Amino acid sequence: MDNLSNILFFKVPVGIALGLNIIAFIWTILGITNVRNKTSKYNSTKNQQTTVTKDVKMYGKLSVVMGLTWTLGFAMEYSVIVKFIFLIVNSLQGFFIFLAFVTNKRVMEKCKMSRPSWSQSASSNSRKTSSGSSVGLNTRKISYGNS
16 A cells, blocks of 8 residues: 555656646747747857857756656655765755856856955955954945044
């Protein structure tokens, strides 16, 4: 009876969800390909080659997000190690989505540009004490009112 409940209440729903994810994944790929074909006359051949590489990376990211972790769910009854891997990967899925789609070169460049250099700000805002150690100084002026 335990095996029947495992099939009815875990494997069937997860199998349906994975099947729907595969359909949605194929539908997404077809939609992206359709848009690329319609806009290809505006792109140069060099752009088309880099676009294919970007598309393959995007499809890989989408496939991971859309069900790779749950395919481990089918195999977890055969190994305790796979159970732990499934639990860890599934619980960190939101973090993996963040890494896959948010942390790209453009975002990392903007983060580097908006972050002040620690060594630059530390050297310009410090003075030596009598013992030789550096003390940070706040050099910003605060103005109140119209003065």
